[in-house]
Amino acid sequence: MRILRSLLTFTIFLLLACCKETPKSDARQDDSNLVINERAKGRIDSVLKAFVDSGNIAGVSALIFEKDKEVYFNAFGDADREAKKPMDRHTIVQIYSMTKPITGTALMTLYEEGKFDLDDPVAKYAPEFANMKVYVGEDADGNPILEETNRPITIRDLTRHTAGFGNADNSKLGKLIAKADALNRNNTLEKMAEIMGKTPLLFHPGEQWQYGPSVDVQAFMVERISGQPYGDYVREHVLDPLGMQQTRYLIPENDRHRFAALYRRTGEGILERDTVTYGNYTKPWPLTRGGSGLTSTIDDYMRFAQMLVHRGTIDSVQILRPETVELMATNQLADSVTERHFLPSKGQVGFGIDFAVRVAPPSSSEENNGVVGEFFWDGAASTLFWVDPKNELTAVLFVQLFPYDPIGLHKSFRDAVYGPIESNQ
Incomplete structure (x- = not known):
């Protein structure tokens, strides 16, 4: 199993390196000042496809905006393997702890x-x-x-x-x-x-x-x-103003055909369909959690991320003031807080108001890639999003995989977006 995983990691490294060295054509030189240029798109495609081809995820989608424009979307594999339903931008997924920043915003x-x-x-x-x-x-x-x-x-x-x-x-x-x-x-x-x-x-x-x-x-x-x-408040003050009608605690029956299956990885290339969590979203429950429980589509969640990169406002709709978003994206942990559970595994980060906040660049190629000042969070089913104010970039990655990212998907995706860490040092 270790040998197969090492081979996958090595293959992804080669793909990243290969795409990094691909020369740009004259027609593409105008994207040279963007993070997501043609080379980055090639890296992302190669990396995500490799994870699907390896059998370690059933399906994955990624959406990236940079400087107010959609610069990348693609989806690979299946939202539901058994039903042969492909992953696409209308797929509904369980976002687990990516519910938390929405609650913090409320x-x-x-x-x-x-x-x-x-x-x-x-x-x-x-x-x-x-x-x-x-x-x-x-x-x-x-x-x-x-x-x-x-x-x-x-x-x-x-x-x-x-x-x-x-x-x-x-x-x-x-x-x-x-x-x-x-x-x-x-x-x-x-x-x-x-x-x-x-x-x-x-x-x-x-x-x-x-x-x-x-x-x-x-x-x-x-x-x-x-x-x-709470469910009414977050709907009225955050979700509806942002146009996030597809972000819900309860999925209505007529939308359940778009609901992705969740898979548990039990070994290299071995996935088993989860049968436990489905009912959490198909019947109403008294507990409306703030830390988990929402489902969403990739475009819906991007609306939330775009509001944040625009410092609280999108399409003339203000959810928060700029100074409030800045406060939320500022590290709130004193140096005296040395016991930090799993937070150090996220990289050189502190924690703001319901976001991890990057306070220093990666110290080695083994760490998660990213830009100082970015703020982000992820979910138990291996979903991820981040906001990169420096580059005016927002990224959302949707997948439905338990346990949480056992295959280095987030690390590989970040490297594909920004280029291998060694190229940034």
Whole structure:
């Protein structure tokens, strides 16, 4: 298996190198100042096709805008192999954590209205979180030992994953979190918050970066502060104004033929169709999560990315002010936050308000490629998007692959867009 994967990686490297060296014709010299020139398009096509041909993904699509123009779109493979439905720009996919930046945007519309300050305690609006405790171990009888938090959880903590919330897979208190089951889809956001307020934290607020349910609490805060159900609020203040009618929690029956299958990779070139997640999107559930749960099309999500690269406005519709987008795209993590879960695997990044933020160029060719100042996030099914303000570039990559990117797809796609890292140093 390692040998086959190494061969695929080597093949992609050769494709990148080959496309990099292809001379431009006279007719194409006017694209020399663009990131996505003809050579880049060739690299991207070759890389994405290679992953499909290897059998490690069923289908993939990519859409890139640069300087207000669509400069790349292509799709390879199938959205549904069994039904022989090709991947295309109308395919609906599960975006998982790419829901999070949309939720953060909804929250920040309330911030702009003066409804809260980022350093306000969450408990000011949600007394459910007024008496949080931190798990520090167990006594001789196996009972949890808890202590008072050093300070309250703030809304800023929610937006940058420093609140202290753990996950069911945390070795320390995972059993307590699993038993509490706050994110059960049959809970409302209010019930979720009630349960989480009684569940111990993994660490004191502000001390670590731990990816978890903070953005689900953001959705609850939107609901609590606005007085409007979260699903209605995000639809009214973000999705509909952007024209994102295809971005939904529930896929109506007449659109389900466009819904991509999700595949689990169990070995080199071996994919098994997932049968678990489909029902999450074909029936209504009480829990409208902020951290996951939306489906989208590649053009819909590009509308969101284009709004961000235009600093909050698209087609004369303003969602956020420029200074708010700048704040969201600014690293909010102090150097003292040294425990950062998996964040270092994303490259030389910090974290802003619901985005990773690149703070330095790649330090080696092994890291994810990118440009300082870009902000981005991805999803559990291996989807990805980023905003590159320096080049006025936005990219969206759609695929439906579990577990999260086990094949280096994101790294290869970024290298195809910008060229191999060694050429930038």
